[in-house]
Amino acid sequence: MVQDKVAIVTGGSRGIGAETAKLLAENGYAVCINYLRNDSAAQKIKDEITTLGGHCITIKADVSASEAVSRLFETVDRKLGTVSVLVNNAGILKQQCRLDEISEQRFTEVFQTNVMSCFLCTKEAIKRMSTKYGGSGGVIVNVSSGASKSGSPNEYVDYAASKGAIDSLTRGVALEVAAEGIRVNAVRPGLIYTEMHASGGEPNRVQRLESKIPLQRGGKPKEVAQAILWLATEKSSFVTGSFVDPAGGL
Numbered sequence: 001m002v003q004d005k006v007a008i009v010t011g012g013s014r015g016i017g018a019e020t021a022k023l024l025a026e027n028g029y030a031v032c033i034n035y036l037r038n039d040s041a042a043q044k045i046k047d048e049i050t051t052l053g054g055h056c057i058t059i060k061a062d063v064s065a066s067e068a069v070s071r072l073f074e075t076v077d078r079k080l081g082t083v084s085v086l087v088n089n090a091g092i093l094k095q096q097c098r099l100d101e102i103s104e105q106r107f108t109e110v111f112q113t114n115v116m117s118c119f120l121c122t123k124e125a126i127k128r129m130s131t132k133y134g135g136s137g138g139v140i141v142n143v144s145s146g147a148s149k150s151g152s153p154n155e156y157v158d159y160a161a162s163k164g165a166i167d168s169l170t171r172g173v174a175l176e177v178a179a180e181g182i183r184v185n186a187v188r189p190g191l192i193y194t195e196m197h198a199s200g201g202e203p204n205r206v207q208r209l210e211s212k213i214p215l216q217r218g219g220k221p222k223e224v225a226q227a228i229l230w231l232a233t234e235k236s237s238f239v240t241g242s243f244v245d246p247a248g249g250l
Helices: 015-026 039-051 066-079 104-129 157-180 205-212 221-232
Strands: 006-009 030-035 056-060 085-088 138-143 182-187
Touching (some): 006 066, 015 085, 104 157, 182 221
Parallel strands (some): 085 138
């Protein structure tokens, strides 16, 4: 069934992506949950959405690869309609270490996944949203990180650098397409309780560092999702090329 409000959430099977998909569905969007590997996790989120009366599909695709991205957007075109909101949330994090311990292969993989996926999906979305191409506008929200500002020394400078690239991409693209009906913004979460920290080798990283957060606690994925939802809707209609930092004061 083709709908007017269609959202794609990359990396939507867990954490911030999953909470964002659910919030968008609650607010009337037909949602495509994109994911890479975990079929059961994606299905679980889809079931939660459909149980509450929402409309959701899942598409397994590696969004760091151009052919997969093209297939993703074409499937959404066919099954849901033209995308009106894109949330670029897909990303990876590797084991904590210093820069001089990071291999070229790892650095390339982090950038390929985190930055190339954002570039490819944004490009496809613009082709559908932009009034230049006959579209009716839309919104793109990129999930960056507070690491883009801190640099994450002694932990994952490669991840931080990839998020710095997302920040630059967000600002540049926003200015390119502002007159074409598209708003582009980003959220930069701080220390959030998600599974991603386990990928860095420290599942309890947030608990270790929460005393340094002015609000004295880590954030919840839904708190980031609420910021994404605000940027995705007309409540932020005069906001583009900007950043919202759900980071507890960091």
